[in-house]
Amino acid sequence: MSLIPSFFSGRRSNVFDPFSLDVWDPLKDFPFSNSSPSASFPRENPAFVSTRVDWKETPEAHVFKADLPGLKKEEVKVEVEDDRVLQISGERSVEKEDKNDEWHRVERSSGKFLRRFRLPENAKMDKVKASMENGVLTVTVPKEEIKKAEVKSIEISG
Structure with missing residues (x-):
């Protein structure tokens, strides 16, 4: 008692x-x-569906980092569209349930995700690279060198 x-x-x-x-x-x-x-048992967890992505700009490139724990690179897709749109998508399947299992807590997320980013004019769309290490996807989009406008001095007569 x-x-x-x-x-x-x-x-x-x-x-x-x-x-x-x-x-x-x-x-x-x-x-x-x-x-x-x-x-x-939830079929989709919004925490995974709305995958968080960091986007930073360096002098050389735009760098995107997404935390995708437990996913293999074969389960993630990175695409670029003609109108300068970067698209990152994928899916984590729901773990198979056994009728004899009793769940006490379900916190790991599952489901599909899709994130799209419109890239600026200076993005080199044909040079995009992606890598995945320890559950972190890194997409690097190099930037074109910005040409500074030439300034030509005009001599003033008179």
Whole structure:
């Protein structure tokens, strides 16, 4: 018999382990389909669907970095379109469920993602390179050298 009352009747809880406490779900009894996180295994997680990408500009290039943990380079696609658009896309499949498995927490993300960026006029679209290392995709778009306008002095007569 526990000296501490359980407010999560029937749920596993251990006061000394903060990760064992289930969070009370006020929507679990509503008749909406999939309204509750505990209602079913999520098919897509918005954290992965809206993949975050850093874009920095150096004197030589535009550099894009995307964190894509757990993906192989074969599962990611990098494309450039004629109208100077860089497109990064891919998909992480949902882990197969076994009917005998009981999920306690699902936090890893899955689903499709697509990000598009309009590149500036100085981007060399035919020289784009991409690499992937340790789950980080790096796309480098070299810049054309900006030609400074020639200034010609005009002699003033008179």
